[in-house]
Amino acid sequence: MASLFKQISAVTSMNVRSIPQRAAMSIASVVAVALAISVLLFFLALGHGLSQTVQGSGANDVAIVLRDGAGAELNSVVTRDQLNIIAQAPGVVRRGQAPIISGELLVIVDGNKRSTNTNANMPFRGIGPEGLSLRHNVHIVQGRMFRPGTNEIVVGAGLLREFSGFEFGRTIRLRGTTWQVVGVFEAPGTVFDSELWADVAVTQSLFNRPNVYQTMRVQMTSPAAVQTLKRFVHDDPRLQLQVLSEREYYAQQASQSTGQFTIIAWFLGVVMAIGALAGALNTMYASVAARSAEIATLRIIGFSGYAAFFGTMVEALMLSALGGVLGLVISFIAFNGRSTSTLSSGFTQLVFRFELSPGIIVSAIIVAVIIGLFGGFLPGIRAARVRPQLELAAQ
Amino acid sequence: MNRITYLLAHILLGVLAFLVFTRVAPGPLFSAFQLLFFILSITLIIWRGINIGWRNWAWLILLIPVVNVGFLLFAPSKERFPKRNFIEITPDRSTTVDDVRLVRWNLARNSVRTILLSVSILIAFLLFGVLVSFNVAITDVRTAPNRMVTLSKINFTESLPIAYFDRVLHTDGVLAATHMNWFGGYYQDQRRGFMAVFAVDPDSYLRVYQDDLHLTPQARETFLHERTALLVPRNIADRYHWRVGQHIPINSNIFTNGTNGSHVWDFTIAGIFETPDGNSQANSVLIRYDYFNDTITFGRDRIGWISFLTTSATVNDRVAHAIDTRFANSQDETSTQDAAAFNRSFAAQLGNIALVVTLVVGAAFAAILLIVGTTMALAVRERTKEVGVLKTLGFSSGRILRMVLGESMLLSLIGATLGLLAAAGVLYILSHLNGGGGGGFHLYPSVIGISAAIAIALGLVTGILPALSAYRMNIIEALGRR
Numbered sequence: 001m002a003s004l005f006k007q008i009s010a011v012t013s014m015n016v017r018s019i020p021q022r023a024a025m026s027i028a029s030v031v032a033v034a035l036a037i038s039v040l041l042f043f044l045a046l047g048h049g050l051s052q053t054v055q056g057s058g059a060n061d062v063a064i065v066l067r068d069g070a071g072a073e074l075n076s077v078v079t080r081d082q083l084n085i086i087a088q089a090p091g092v093v094r095r096g097q098a099p100i101i102s103g104e105l106l107v108i109v110d111g112n113k114r115s116t117n118t119n120a121n122m123p124f125r126g127i128g129p130e131g132l133s134l135r136h137n138v139h140i141v142q143g144r145m146f147r148p149g150t151n152e153i154v155v156g157a158g159l160l161r162e163f164s165g166f167e168f169g170r171t172i173r174l175r176g177t178t179w180q181v182v183g184v185f186e187a188p189g190t191v192f193d194s195e196l197w198a199d200v201a202v203t204q205s206l207f208n209r210p211n212v213y214q215t216m217r218v219q220m221t222s223p224a225a226v227q228t229l230k231r232f233v234h235d236d237p238r239l240q241l242q243v244l245s246e247r248e249y250y251a252q253q254a255s256q257s258t259g260q261f262t263i264i265a266w267f268l269g270v271v272m273a274i275g276a277l278a279g280a281l282n283t284m285y286a287s288v289a290a291r292s293a294e295i296a297t298l299r300i301i302g303f304s305g306y307a308a309f310f311g312t313m314v315e316a317l318m319l320s321a322l323g324g325v326l327g328l329v330i331s332f333i334a335f336n337g338r339s340t341s342t343l344s345s346g347f348t349q350l351v352f353r354f355e356l357s358p359g360i361i362v363s364a365i366i367v368a369v370i371i372g373l374f375g376g377f378l379p380g381i382r383a384a385r386v387r388p389q390l391e392l393a394a395q
Numbered sequence: 396m397n398r399i400t401y402l403l404a405h406i407l408l409g410v411l412a413f414l415v416f417t418r419v420a421p422g423p424l425f426s427a428f429q430l431l432f433f434i435l436s437i438t439l440i441i442w443r444g445i446n447i448g449w450r451n452w453a454w455l456i457l458l459i460p461v462v463n464v465g466f467l468l469f470a471p472s473k474e475r476f477p478k479r480n481f482i483e484i485t486p487d488r489s490t491t492v493d494d495v496r497l498v499r500w501n502l503a504r505n506s507v508r509t510i511l512l513s514v515s516i517l518i519a520f521l522l523f524g525v526l527v528s529f530n531v532a533i534t535d536v537r538t539a540p541n542r543m544v545t546l547s548k549i550n551f552t553e554s555l556p557i558a559y560f561d562r563v564l565h566t567d568g569v570l571a572a573t574h575m576n577w578f579g580g581y582y583q584d585q586r587r588g589f590m591a592v593f594a595v596d597p598d599s600y601l602r603v604y605q606d607d608l609h610l611t612p613q614a615r616e617t618f619l620h621e622r623t624a625l626l627v628p629r630n631i632a633d634r635y636h637w638r639v640g641q642h643i644p645i646n647s648n649i650f651t652n653g654t655n656g657s658h659v660w661d662f663t664i665a666g667i668f669e670t671p672d673g674n675s676q677a678n679s680v681l682i683r684y685d686y687f688n689d690t691i692t693f694g695r696d697r698i699g700w701i702s703f704l705t706t707s708a709t710v711n712d713r714v715a716h717a718i719d720t721r722f723a724n725s726q727d728e729t730s731t732q733d734a735a736a737f738n739r740s741f742a743a744q745l746g747n748i749a750l751v752v753t754l755v756v757g758a759a760f761a762a763i764l765l766i767v768g769t770t771m772a773l774a775v776r777e778r779t780k781e782v783g784v785l786k787t788l789g790f791s792s793g794r795i796l797r798m799v800l801g802e803s804m805l806l807s808l809i810g811a812t813l814g815l816l817a818a819a820g821v822l823y824i825l826s827h828l829n830g831g832g833g834g835g836f837h838l839y840p841s842v843i844g845i846s847a848a849i850a851i852a853l854g855l856v857t858g859i860l861p862a863l864s865a866y867r868m869n870i871i872e873a874l875g876r877r
Contacts, residue, residue, distance in 0.1 A: 028765035035758040075648045108550040115747050118740035174549055176726050275518030279766040282511040286773055343744045
């Protein structure tokens with residue numbers, strides 16, 4: 001047994017050291033694996049980044065109230081009366097006498113997408129006076145917050161990265177009225193980073209939706225209090241509304257929008273991996289053919305067929321692992337952390353960053369190893385079956 | 396028109412392949428293979444025109460590999476092609492048939508390698524065919540050049556006052572106009588997918604979209620006169636198994652029905668219509684604006700957008716300017732643009748799809764370029780001695796160069812053909828997911844044409860260096876090298 005291991009390691013090191021003799025084909029096979037892995041990682045990182053951004057937006061102890069069955073903010077309606085009833089519900093945090101709630105109205109306005117220079121849907125959110133304090137990780141990085149009751153806008157830093165038209169200090173005409181961008185806020189890793197905010201009362205009147213909100217955010221005393229609010233709303237027949245914790249709401253939204261990227265990633269990744277596998281098999285068959293005299297010699301001096309098999313397997317695995325690592329390097333350099341945007345499930349643009357996770361990296365490595373295993377198996381069998389006398393006689 | 400471009404692209408591909416092969420290595424078997432390719436292409440077009448079923452596609456996709464594998468298998472193998480045949484080859488023009496035999500023999504003697512290379516080439520063309528067709532399908536919705544839309548300047552989801560319709564209709568240069576509202580419709584369960592339900596003014600809609608909808612006169616009459624009438628495209632009717640005359644409830648995820656307090660409206664199917672390939676109305680479900688407007692609880696007397704035709708595409712800019720200036724500085728400013736431009740910018744909202752497609756397809760082709768290129772170099776290096784023998788027998792260097800190029804070209808064309816057929820299959824499956832709700836994806840003629848050009852370029856690029864090295868090979872060195 002020990003001698004078999006010795007044989008395998010001897011043959012493996014011979015194989016590996018002879019790779020430079022077949023440099024061109026080995027490089028071709030490594031690059032093919034690397035490109036397949038990069039494509040897989042590209043879409044997985046896209047989906048993961050999007051999902052992380054949406055999921056990262058919600059707090060456990062903030063409740064979001066929508067019209068029952070609305071599914072998304074844009075289709076929801078919450079009236080002022082309903083808002084007032086919920087403001088009196090148990091478990092709502094108060095500052096002095098005033099409950100910390102925010103009735104919100106989301107309208108869509110056009111911005112200009114820098115990468116394609118085309119119009120794109122920007123979320124323009126009217127928020128209540130407590131809207132900012134309901135969102136914990138948001139802070140103003142330039143200028144100041146809008147003053148309630150004025151036509152002032154603050155803009156998310158993510159939106160500014162990908163879209164033009166709302167730069168700091170700029171005046172914008174919407175519905176015959178002039179608005180001014182007075183501040184820039186940062187809400188890293190959340191959907192809010194790609195939004196425009198203004199006073200909800202001004203938004204209602206200027207967008208012709210008097211006394212109508214779409215959603216309502218409520219600061220609850222604890223995550224458990226969200227459940228209390230759910231019961232409260234359920235028991236009141238005047239409230240045909242749905243209550244979710246912000247985290248639940250965004251988890252739902254994330255699952256809607258990221259499924260498609262995962263499907264695309266695996267479809268393209270597997271198709272390209274099959275191509276890379278064909279390349280790897282080709283390279284390994286060529287390698288076995290090139291070393292047939294060498295393998296025959298080894299067999300004659302007493303090496304076993306297993307050694308020849310494992311030597312080939314290890315060479316294939318090394319090449320594909322190298323390809324996998326190269327693919328990872330390409331991913332880290334070319335797109336990991338890069339900002340991009342797409343149309344989210346809320347029908348507005350969402351800015352997010354490509355994000356590789358340990359799970360994604362592991363699955364990419366597994367794909368590379370699978371290519372290596374399949375790529376080495378059949379050529380390995382051929383190597384083990386080399387008939388020494390015939391092979392040497394043919395030389 | 397569509398079918399003719401298809402036909403032309405195929406014939407062009409066939410002729411190019413034919414020319415390349417008859418130049419490089421003429422011979423009856425090659426011609427037979429190319430003829431088969433021709434017949435298949437034309438059959439494909441005829442079938443596409445009459446919308447073949449998935450079974451025919453499956454046959455078609457099976458047929459090509461069978462033909463090619465058979466072609467490889469029945470090529471004379473090492474044993475059935477004894478050495479004396481080599482000696483019998485005389486180097487004058489009358490034996491050109493043997494060049495063909497040699498090319499085929501070279502591909503067939505290492506059939507594992509040939510199959511592996513074909514698979515990797517297939518993969519690249521499969522990705523190319525699927526991704527580029529997908530990109531074309533979503534960015535290039537076919538609309539007439541004189542079709543325009545007037546939308547709210549803020550965003551297309553904002554509505555406009557209904558009074559704007561008349562003013563647009565009577566603008567100089569406007570031939571016909573209609574208005575549409577987004578209904579946010581779905582059938583029974585929101586999770587089973589949305590429908591593009593539009594509330595339209597029947598009379599003017601059917602005038603503006605008269606060339607887009609193939610409708611029976613009876614369906615037309617019903618839609619013009621019945622308040623609750625509904626028109627559905629064939630694919631959606633098939634998906635839900637709807638029949639003309641059936642009563643169906645449609646939900647809205649936006650509006651509330653004031654007559655019953657719910658989000659459900661009842662409709663009667665007035666007709667099921669067909670649209671030309673890739674038409675903008677291919678997935679539109681149509682309901683009447685008067686029924687919609689009278690029953691909604693908010694947003695009454697507002698319209699989503701105005702779709703109109705100009706008298707000629709040359710006046711588009713002037714009309715757009717006239718309309719937008721008219722409503723400038725009002726509460727509801729407008730933005731008027733070509734329907735095609737609007738569709739493009741809407742597709743761009745999803746992301747820079749063209750760039751992503753280019754990157755992925757580029758990666759696939761870079762990989763096969765390396766794999767096929769290095770393998771061809773190896774194949775020629777392995778045959779150094781043979782090349783020496785051929786040259787000794789009097790084969791000219793040019794002839795050997797053509798033989799090597801013919802080999803890489805044949806390989807590349809086999810892979811491309813298989814890849815495009817696989818792509819057609821994948822697109823067919825994609826467009827028939829959800830019982831027809833997946834959108835009308837198919838292989839575009841332009842994609843086939845570009846693929847043919849790429850296949851030829853790939854054959855040349857991967858073959859040229861090995862072919863040149865065979866061309867330059869010196870007999871004494873070739874025979875001496877081990």
